[in-house]
Amino acid sequence: MLIEQCKIIRNEEIAGGIWEMEFSAPGIVSYYTGPGQFLEILLDNKWSFTVRRPMSIANVEEKRITIIYKIFGRGTTLLTESKVGGILDILGPLGNVFSGWQGNYVPILVGGGVGLAPILNLFRECQKHQIHSKLIIGAKTGREHFMDHDPSNGIFLTTDDGTLGNPGTVMPSLKKVCADIDNPMVFACGPLPMLKGMQDFVIQNKIPAQLSVESYMGCGTGLCQGCAIKRRNVKEKAHSYHERYSLVCMDGPVYSASEVSFD
Amino acid sequence: MLIEQCKIIRNEEIAGGIWEMEFSAPGIVSYYTGPGQFLEILLDNKWSFTVRRPMSIANVEEKRITIIYKIFGRGTTLLTESKVGGILDILGPLGNVFSGWQGNYVPILVGGGVGLAPILNLFRECQKHQIHSKLIIGAKTGREHFMDHDPSNGIFLTTDDGTLGNPGTVMPSLKKVCADIDNPMVFACGPLPMLKGMQDFVIQNKIPAQLSVESYMGCGTGLCQGCAIKRRNVKEKAHSYHERYSLVCMDGPVYSASEVSFD
């Protein structure tokens, strides 16, 4: 982990409201351990943005890192205005990685909204290791997609409004894919409602699953204690430091589906 | 007076640490009344800069305005990063104008440091009206100058370190020029020490003079009452609202030399 001044190589809109940025980050890359890890990006040095913005690593190619981000609020809007050749102050790599996907399971990768990046990273990693995986990407509408719906190659796009790929959320597609496979293991990242639905489904069906979760982050380094998420099934008892809450930046962002609670 | 979104046409360093910026401002130009008036520039819309920065109008050409600014702190530094084609949020025109230079006097124009802009504006105006004026521009060192030392045409440059033009501050040159002229009237703008010296000299020698003064400004429109400057020779008496202080943005920035106090 270190703070690096990263030169921007590319920054472009790849679908409606979805941007991809590539920058040079030899230092960060030298510590990188795999899909799931994320970065903390400083948006300016004038304290208009007190906290860095967390962004998952979408790809690492030699000494370059790619992120995929969705325009959400004023920070991500500012990011779209970053010019090629400009410098971004980035802290990373942070967090843990998806694991178990090299085992005996068929990895089912599910990404939605801002949760695309780590899932695409894992997808590529599977390809590199010649692991046959399924990929399900959800979006509200067709123009937010930048890949092709390609069921024969195990790539399923879904849209809430039915304008592209399978209509509906990722859930029906996930259920169908899981039903067709003997040994599925789910890896997912996306908005809260999606993760909730996912968690219910995999627990009910005893499918092993890892979820990459989000949380409002103050530092990314364990110092602020802001990024707490509730653990699941923790008995209410006093004096049990770090039993009820987990720090997403230190213990996560990837959790086993049975570990965390979204309530 | 209005607030206008002005498109930047040019922004370049014209001498060491001195920049010139030209932008399109048809609305502001339509209210412009002459040299001395200034603008209030908003540096961003994120409240990293609470107050607008006051900048004198250095030139008006059709619907375009030029300012000349010196890198001073973080605001002027940010201004240098403004790109051609970009937009600046500008309030103006504000303040009063130099007056009396079309009368029976020989205008002696003196500018130093950040006080260059309104003086050059007045110089050009004199030229336009075929009024023969003298121009004295002071700087710390030669590399801060962008004009030619040209005594035969009434243009005198001075440098504190003697690297260009007449050595020393503007004062010796001013005294010399005034001594050679029958009916001088001084118009000056510059840093506080210069204005102080100037004031002493013109009052002692009964030379009519107008000084454009600076003050920390919160609004430029009379609302904040922040830009107060002391009036000269005001008897200490209670209950004399607006006798002791003048608001530079409303009553100034141009004052008769005998009106204001720099203590």
Added chain:
Amino acid sequence: MTDLRIQIGNIEFKNPIFTASGTFGYGNDVPDFVDVSKLGGIFTKSITLHPREGNPPPRIVETPSGMINSIGLANVGVDHYMREMVPSYSTIGTKIIMNIAGSTLDEYAEIIRKMESISSDIVGYEINISCPNVKKGGMEFGVDRSLTAELTKILRSLTERLLIVKLSPNVTDIAAIATAAEECGADAVSAINTVVGMSINPTTWKSNIYTVFGGLSGPALKPIGLAAVQKIFHSVKIPIIGIGGITGSLDVIEYFLAGASAVQLGTVNFQDPSTGERMIDELETYCKDVSIDSISSLVGKVKN
């Protein structure tokens, strides 16, 4: 059509967007490009019994997301105000609340007595209690529950116009002071005034403000203003006028949710004095989008 009207005491305002004392002059001297008639109301700069020249410069300085000021209540004094300013209000197209300041209980009372002796379009008084009380060794009226109560009681007896007490945030328990004002007959409280602050030039070692201490305003203190309003909301029933760091219509919504029934805009007027008028349309759109008929139904509705 969304209803932006709000009621304070027996006065109805066409919308809840007011300008804050000391940031909009007397209301009749703002730049031409501002249409004050769109505003719900204007709170004048603090007016004192005698004219005041104000403090020596430097009077203001920029700070992170804010500024410090120490103007020293520069104003024309009540007599000049009555003579020269008040007549212009008959055609101004919005409601005027006169903000008054004093250094003794008598001074406040005397100002109101004078104002009540003439007929005018002023709908009420906002009492700036963040003023040093010369009779109590310079302690501010607004930091003391009983002083605030006494002052409010006296002024209440002098007028039937709106009486709004403007609270200082520089206290341990702002809700207690608000309660005192309510109990003694205030029609509303406004909160907050500026927070005590300081700034130094590290090169010259000089204070950036002549009086050393000044008042912090601007977005930096929005969280402080919101917290104050929320605390007061749990303690009083009279309307609260929220102040502090408002720059856009979403800030107004935040203040309403925290418990404000109206708001005042201060520092933002220095960047653009027409900010308030633009908010009116934005608030209408917001209310339409979230399907509420009246902006008043937002008051205090924050969830946790």
Added chain:
Amino acid sequence: MTDLRIQIGNIEFKNPIFTASGTFGYGNDVPDFVDVSKLGGIFTKSITLHPREGNPPPRIVETPSGMINSIGLANVGVDHYMREMVPSYSTIGTKIIMNIAGSTLDEYAEIIRKMESISSDIVGYEINISCPNVKKGGMEFGVDRSLTAELTKILRSLTERLLIVKLSPNVTDIAAIATAAEECGADAVSAINTVVGMSINPTTWKSNIYTVFGGLSGPALKPIGLAAVQKIFHSVKIPIIGIGGITGSLDVIEYFLAGASAVQLGTVNFQDPSTGERMIDELETYCKDVSIDSISSLVGKVKN
């Protein structure tokens, strides 16, 4: 060579740059790229008698030039701390001040008693008095002069290590509380803790902080911290440790000029936890540039 050393009580610190409680963990768990040995000292997060899980999320939110937090004193508790953390301090290369919090006078005392029963490298205690006193209906210790005095007196009798009282800015008269601490034997005071703040999501109407009220920190409150230090400086003789919104070495100079003898960095550590180390060289350069031998000669030297 400029002398950056400073003295508090009988302890000498190699420089006046400390990290603030709750923003640097226990000092032994910071990112690798940070060289803590360069710091003058580390103030641990608040440690309580029993471990605390802290508050439910959301615990933090960004605000203009600052942030609000409501962590709820999540910490391992004093026993675990003594066992697992304290031993690591023998090789940490900087001085450790343990920050303690409690909800009764006894709890504070019990923590110090436990700590005093073992030998350790801890040079002192910073007392977080911005905690609700459960025996007084939840009123904070730090808002009350006599409670602060009583607490300080008790703790003073239990230790000869440094006793530093950390003051809350949410009071009418911070200098009075500082004086109480001084009179009862505190070696120093630190100021300020966070200012009460609030933030609401105008779309969801939800509080951005689970507990509704939280603590505002960051550059937004630098003017408030500076004013507090200046006020305290005129009231006490013991050293003041300045806190609030420091992000660069010029901010440190401002705090010294206002009256601080040392400073703590808080929120800035979240952007870059190595900020403190970089300041040391910058402070040396500054002192050289203005030709002062010892940074201590800046203390309280603001001019007006």
